Amino acid sequence: MGFADKARNKAEELAGQAKEKVGEATNNDELAGEGRAEQVKAKAKQAGENLKDAGRTVVDDDR
Template identity: 70%
Template structure:
């Protein structure tokens, strides 16, 4: 289950990067901010997965 979660988090981060880039290209600050927020959310989830791995849960 950990590997699937990590892959899902990586996909979410990638989607966030795409949104941020699209926002920059189109000048849509809201989309750009949404992309950054999505990346931060994925990073936070990934950190949680790393903690789980460290404690063997």
């Protein structure tokens, strides 16, 4: 996957951070938890993208 997927993952992470901060500011533990969960999900997706990129690099180096 390319730049668009990485940008989408980063946007999802930033949205999670915003949700977490709003939840903390309003004492809404559920919203803060949702924000943290979104961040974890986005970081996991990004880790998958990084693995794909690393795999492509290895394959390209072998050629």
